[in-house]
Amino acid sequence: MVRALVFFLVLVLVGLFALINWPAFSAVTPLSLGVTTVQAPLGLIMLAFIAFLCVLFTVWVISLQAGSLMESRRQTRELQAQRDLADKAEASRFTELRTELMARLDRLQGDSRSAIEQNANAVAAQLGQLEDRLERERLLTPPMR
Numbered sequence: 001m002v003r004a005l006v007f008f009l010v011l012v013l014v015g016l017f018a019l020i021n022w023p024a025f026s027a028v029t030p031l032s033l034g035v036t037t038v039q040a041p042l043g044l045i046m047l048a049f050i051a052f053l054c055v056l057f058t059v060w061v062i063s064l065q066a067g068s069l070m071e072s073r074r075q076t077r078e079l080q081a082q083r084d085l086a087d088k089a090e091a092s093r094f095t096e097l098r099t100e101l102m103a104r105l106d107r108l109q110g111d112s113r114s115a116i117e118q119n120a121n122a123v124a125a126q127l128g129q130l131e132d133r134l135e136r137e138r139l140l141t142p143p144m145r
Helices: 002-020 042-140
Strands: 028-032 037-041
Touching: 002 042, 028 042, 037 042
Parallel strands: none
Antiparallel strands: 028 037
16 A cells, blocks of 8 residues: 555656646657657657556556455465365264264163173172072071070
8 A cells, every 4th residue: 555655656746747847848859769860749758658657557566466366265265165174074073973972882881781780690699699598507507595
């Protein structure tokens, strides 16, 4: 933005300089074209050349900015596509992790149930053995009176 303002200020100063010195700019002088000599105002030719260069550079800058803007938009679209792809992959990964977690939890729950059942069976077997011992002890020992 600062460059554009400086460029515009320089153009205004050249215009003011030409306006102040208009008689010198419009004075006809002999100009050599290499092959022939013509009578023309050198100042006006130079002003026209400067104006042509200004228009040329302005078009060049606009084309550069348009190209940069198009490239930026293309990169933004590609980046958005990559983000969408990453989001889908992440969602898929979360779904896969959730499925794996549920499977592990089911396995752990099954393992816990079987361990609890084994412990319950072991406790029941030990209780049965103790009851058998007590029963045998009762049968072997006469009742006291």
